[in-house]
Amino acid sequence: MAFRDVISEDILHRYRQEVNNPEADFNEDIYNKTLCLIEEKVLLMCGQPLASYGLPAPTQGRDERLAREYQREVTYNLEELSLQAENMQEKLTDSQREVYNSFMAMLEAQGEMNKNMMFLDAPGGTGKTFVINLILAKIRSMRKIVLATAFSGIAATLLQGGRTLHSTFKVPLDTHRMDQPVCKITGNSALANVIRDTSAIIVDEAPMTHRSAYEAIDRTLQDITGNKNPMGGIPTLFCGDFRQILPVVKNGTRANIVNASLKQSYLWRHVIVKRLTTNMRAYISDNTAAPDFSKLLLQIGNGQFPITSSPDTIKIPTALGKCVGNQKQLKDKVYPDLQNNGKSPDWLAERAIISPLNSNVNHLNNSIMDEFPGDTKQYKSVDSATNEYEAVHYPVEFLNSLEISGMPPHILNLKIGSPIMILRSLEPPKTTNGTRCVITRLHTNVLEATISCGPYKGETVLLPRIPLVPSDSELPFKFRRLQFPVKVCFAMSINKSQGQTFNTIGVDLTSDCFSHGMFYVSISRTGSSEKLYILAPNQSSRNVVYPEALQ
Incomplete structure (x- = not known):
């Protein structure tokens, strides 16, 4: 409690501007808003509320949570989006226009068509992201909600308002181990209310996701909307290229990998397939070898x-x-x-x-x-077994030696100006798993970096140390690594x-x-x-x- 005034200064400053009263002082509402913001960050980083760490919990009403979920999906400049959509439509190729018109027709005929799912087969360079962002701009300019998702964090950053599929729908990471997986969304939650008002769903890099994840989303959407049609009757556009990497199945055979594909799901028979064939990179390039x-x-x-x-x-x-x-x-x-x-x-x-x-x-x-110029600053992680009884069997030195996919190393060497990749979705959609940045300052307890790609390019982000637990490791025990969630890239x-x-x-x-x-x-x-x-x-x-x- 000793530092709550210091932590809440920014909230107080905003409040003084809102009420036009420079003399306004701290009060319980200010402290509660601060706790709400802190808890949102902690939930993103650690998946647990403040109360589970023995810290003061904010008082959040259902209406407040609902308002924040809605704000995330509807806070757009409608006039700007309408103009953007109009300009983008003029640049469509014939095959892109067919895809756009077909999906918009599916949206308008919602509930009247037998099929409400479409797959856009689009090899690299055919303008898939361009078409997706046009659809997003058009639907949102109509004051409708569309959920833009992608399998990977980096693909999500290329979509306006994009987030990862797992983050958007709270998909468990181990759906492939469950008989009837469902998402972690309750029927009376704020997210469930947003889903009920959702007009369309877009999923980029769809072939990379295990089919069980889509089946979990399907069951959840049907339950939330009360609509027994696939995906709860919400028009859904899957995008990707099956020539690319399929879902990862650890120690899986060829048959296991193919069986994990979206095409093997019961949902696939309800999908209309459209294709983009014109390579836009070759189409607009001066390079004669491009075609x-x-x-x-x-x-x-x-x-x-x-x-x-x-x-x-x-x-x-x-x-x-x-x-x-x-x-x-x-x-x-x-x-x-x-x-x-x-x-x-x-x-x-x-x-x-x-x-x-x-x-x-x-x-x-x-x-x-x-070889990179500059002085190296070294950061060492703090590793510990999550089960105190296992700590004696797995000494710290052993935990330090572990290098696990998706986790930062025990010894992290960084230089100002070096490129890094963020390994956790700390502030979606601005920073997601896979966002590339460049280090601008190296502090003891925080890294300062500038986003180097995507729609938020040039924006500054602050990256704290956070506890990381391997989510799908083959280790016979669980351990926690306190480290900056980044890797050199x-x-x-x-x-x-x-x-x-x-x-x-x-x-x-x-x-x-x-x-x-x-x-x-x-x-x-x-x-x-x-x-x-x-x-x-x-x-x-x-x-x-x-x-x-x-x-």
């Missing part, structure tokens, strides 16, 4: 490129990109003259090296960070790169691609073969494609 590059990508993605050795190894054609001989050459091509060019956040934001394995990614990041995994576009991209294939669509995703992150650099032994790579997943 051939686009065709080559589709040939590889469809598994139609000639195989040189069993089971799926192909010789990388010269038209695909520029092959390099070793990792140093790859780094020099993607990050030339790092000492000088590295001072530009925009230059860093438009390039990356990607690789199939996290171990390769970590090695690349450490290597490039050593000169390099990233191929899975993490899906949904992102770069000007210059390097692909490190010293470890083989091992899953469906992985090679296709790695080479389609840029629109030009001139900006694609590939490190591959013998200039060959595995191109794993499951034809049954494309049918």
Whole structure:
């Protein structure tokens, strides 16, 4: 209680402006609003309310929570959106216009059509995000609610008002282990009321999500809306490309991975499929090789490129990109003259090296960070077993040595100006899991960074240390790591790169691609073969494609 006045100063300042009274003092309403804001942050970071940590809990009425949920979905400039939609419609290609008109017709005929779900099959560069944002702008300009979601955080940042699918619908992370999974939304909650008034749902990067997640959402929406049609009768647009990476199934066989696909769900028979075929990167580019590059990508993605050795190894054609001989050459091509060019956040934001394995990614990041100009500041995590009785079996030194996917390292070395990736959705939609930033200041207990991509590019974010518990680890115990939720991202995994576009991209294939669509995703992150650099032994790579997943 000793610091509540200091913590509440910003709220008091806003209150004085609202009531036009510079003499207004602290009161219980001010303190309660402060606690409400703090609890929202804590829920996002840790998933538990303040009361569970023995801290004062805010007094929040149902109407207040409902108002905040609604505000998130309806606070838009309608005039600006209407003008934006009008301008965007003029730029549509014929295939894009057909998709747009078909979904808007589905929206207008809500409840009258047998099918209320559409899948937009859109290879990279065909203008999928453009069409989605047009639909979002048009529906919202009509004073209607549309929930914009994506599987990955980085794909969500490309959508206006976008959030991750799991965050929006409170989808459990282990739906694939449940017989009849449902989402963690109660019928009388504020989110449930927003869903009842929702006119449309959009899901980007849909093929990456396990079908059980969509089935959980379907059951929940039917229960909340009282409508037994698929997705509670709400028109839903799934978007993506089944040539890309399918849902991750740990230790899964080919059959397990294909079975996890959306196409294997009972929902798929209710879906109308539309396609975008014109590659807009090639369409608007001055590069005469762009159309051939686009065709080559589709040939590889469809598994139609000639195989040189069993089971799926192909010789990388010269038209695909520029092959390099070793990792140093790859780094020099993607990050030339790092000492000088590295001072530009925009230059860093438009390039990356990607690789199939996290171990390769970590090695690349450490290597490039050593070459990056500036002084290193080291941050060490505080690791502990969540069960005090297991602490004796798992000493701190052992916990420190663990490197787990999706978790920051025990020792985090950072420099001012270095690129980082946020690993937790701290303030959606501004910062989500996968948002890339550039460090601007390094403090003891907080990192200051500038967002380097997406609609919030240029905005400053403050990143505190937060407790992180591996959500889907194969470890026989649970442990907690208190650390900044970030990783250095000169390099990233191929899975993490899906949904992102770069000007210059390097692909490190010293470890083989091992899953469906992985090679296709790695080479389609840029629109030009001139900006694609590939490190591959013998200039060959595995191109794993499951034809049954494309049918």
